[in-house]
Amino acid sequence: MSASVNKVAIVTGASRGIGQAIACRLADDGFAVTIGYATDRLKAEAVVAAIECRGGQAIAVKADVSQAADVANLFWMTEQAFGRVDVVVSNAGVMALAPISSDEIDAFDRTMAINVRGAFLVLAKASKVLEDGGRIVVLSSSVIAKSTPGYGAYIASKCAVEGLVRVLANEVQGRNITVNAVAPGPTVTDLFLKGKSAQQLEVLAGLSPLNRLGEPADVADLVSFLVGAQGRWINAQVVRSNGGFA
Template structure:
């Protein structure tokens, strides 16, 4: 499904948003579209949710298409970028919001589940970042996703946090490897945010306890994080480079 762009004085900037059918990725699609971006909504599973994200982008004033791809599959990701270039003539930002969560005490870690987590969160980040590093146009941005849980040391989070620690290392090194390309590389590290990924498996008491920890005394929302994404992806945020932005309401 493709939507028509709103009239602009110049060609709109183009973003690929992985994991764009749900949660923070989906809200980032809508927010970028509101700024006039053309967006490629990548998804892994639900075509219905991806098409809903495309419709929301149209309602917000942008243009969007949905493309299915496993972020850990290098051929599928190359095709994802090919489609973006064929449809919109190039790529100015990549927002790599796709990811999965697996929680368990270290003593009880299921190694198959750990491998699946790392395939998406680490290999998938390398695959997407590698393609982005080759194709994002000058003046563009690469945004990866970490987590503020890295600094919070929550029990059971070792598998997930370990994978996001790798993302932060990739971010800092890739930013330096892009010297001379005029492309920024940053990571967004949300704190507890009211998404299905975060809320799944947590009881009301746990959610309330986590919501009370930031000085702002609430969970983050996908819209909170999407505002950070929109800033870092835009020319307004282009002087921010090689950083991990902990968007968490002040939780420490």
């Protein structure tokens, strides 16, 4: 493994789904990539192997993003392996669906710990480590616009994340660092498909004028644009990647 490479990205929650697609796309773009994962080491290592098979460089680092020490280690391991950090994609998150009820406070606390505290810690570390010209992308969600029952904690967490993005973009003023959020709509991942019937999926697909569900690659393409040279003037924005789902 090279001690120093041209471009380096950290992607949290990258062992599956949208995070995996983002990591693989950035590797194809020439980034050495750190695959941040919470629990499933085998899946994370499989993503590393897939990237290496395509001629890229990657490592897997276990990190609970709600823990400051884990986040610090994630960045430290990346710098030890690749010598720098240029792009950070904060994708790790949970979606514990439950009504707004005092009986569901545990689900609320877990959602806030991972989705908000985790994003805060990753953004905070990125703002200290990234060199001038760096890029930060955080995953939000287009479900914010729907106010769907059962999504109270999740929507609240993503509203908080969008607020963090706008504030951090101003806090890193003068360093040519862009900070943006990407808000996917319904996207075909194992987590999204779980418990849904074919009929439910058909109805959801019909909510988009394009008459289909999103694919992880759709989101990865947008992240690739935002962290690339052509995305240099996009800053402090929430970009909806949802096929017109609104």
